[in-house]
Amino acid sequence: MASAVSADEREQAGSGAWRSGPRTTVRRKAERGRYDRATIEAILDEAFICHLGFCTDGGPVVVPTAYARVGEVLYLHGAPANQALRTVGEGAPVTLAVTLVDGLVLARAGFHHSINYRSVVVYGHAHEVDDEAEKRRALDAVVEHIVPGRTADARGATDSELRATRVVRVTVDEVSAKVRSGGPVDDPEDVEAGGIWAGHIPLSVTAGPPVPDEEDRQALPVPEYASHYRRPGRP
Numbered sequence: 001m002a003s004a005v006s007a008d009e010r011e012q013a014g015s016g017a018w019r020s021g022p023r024t025t026v027r028r029k030a031e032r033g034r035y036d037r038a039t040i041e042a043i044l045d046e047a048f049i050c051h052l053g054f055c056t057d058g059g060p061v062v063v064p065t066a067y068a069r070v071g072e073v074l075y076l077h078g079a080p081a082n083q084a085l086r087t088v089g090e091g092a093p094v095t096l097a098v099t100l101v102d103g104l105v106l107a108r109a110g111f112h113h114s115i116n117y118r119s120v121v122v123y124g125h126a127h128e129v130d131d132e133a134e135k136r137r138a139l140d141a142v143v144e145h146i147v148p149g150r151t152a153d154a155r156g157a158t159d160s161e162l163r164a165t166r167v168v169r170v171t172v173d174e175v176s177a178k179v180r181s182g183g184p185v186d187d188p189e190d191v192e193a194g195g196i197w198a199g200h201i202p203l204s205v206t207a208g209p210p211v212p213d214e215e216d217r218q219a220l221p222v223p224e225y226a227s228h229y230r231r232p233g234r235p
């Protein structure tokens with residue numbers, strides 16, 4: 001049976017806004033639950049897509065969207081007409097799920113097949129950002145989160161581009177991570193019987209060679225952050 005997050009684990013998670021509690025205590029496969037700050041931030045920093053869940057009068061909605069982490073705040077952005085951001089921007093409760101897929105686990109029994117992953121679930125509240133300086137910082141943060149180093153080169157937002165972008169700040173109420181790694185966990189009789197290959201297939205996001213824009217008549221050199229693109233924390 002799963003136990004609630006212990007006081008020690010909460011202590012380890014730090015005294016800031018990354019709080020875990022009964023709502024974020026992993027019950028199913030409780031041993032895979034992680035609540036420490038380092039694990040949570042590493043997953044949030046390596047990934048850049050989240051699934052944003054929120055309630056509407058028509059029922060629950062989940063949409064995939066990019067995000068950036070700045071300290072203990074997550075920023076989302078989109079067009080002013082973006083239904084999700086418009087709906088949640090008034091202080092609505094939101095849930096964000098962030099997923100990194102690390103591999104496929106092929107067990108001897110179909111029942112025991114699995115996926116290796118690192119994931120984070122955030123429960124928080126969303127507020128639209130009106131302050132211009134914060135909005136600019138948030139937009140830069142999104143670019144920088146996805147392509148570290150890019151804001152040094154890319155042109156910043158004009159006033160009209162800023163007006164044409166809705167930015168939402170998600171403050172985190174509770175957060176949890178869950179991690180599965182390693183090979184299959186088969187029934188001993190299937191292992192004993194043999195005859196079926198089992199193991200796991202690692203998967204990772206890798207960048208291909210950058211393709212220069214056809215409009216680049218200057219044939220500019222490819223910047224280092226593009227030619228050697230990799231996600232933070234990856235070799």
Ligand SMILES: Cc1cc2nc3c(=O)[nH]c(=O)nc-3n(C[C@H](O)[C@H](O)[C@H](O)COP(=O)(O)OP(=O)(O)OC[C@H]3O[C@@H](n4cnc5c(N)ncnc54)[C@H](O)[C@@H]3O)c2cc1C
Nearest residue numbers: 023024025026027028099101115117119120121176177178
């Ligand atoms: C890529 C991927 C594929 C998966 N495929 C399956 C599948 O096919 N079938 C299946 O049953 N499960 C799958 N899972 C696990 C799934 O996310 C749930 O953890 C699991 O289904 C248990 O759900 P529950 O509602 O009983 O969780 P509970 O343990 O009751 O959840 C309690 C709390 O724990 C936290 N929590 C739960 N799951 C996660 C998580 N994954 N990451 C971070 N925090 C979490 C949340 O705060 C949640 O509110 C998958 C996970 C990932 C990342």
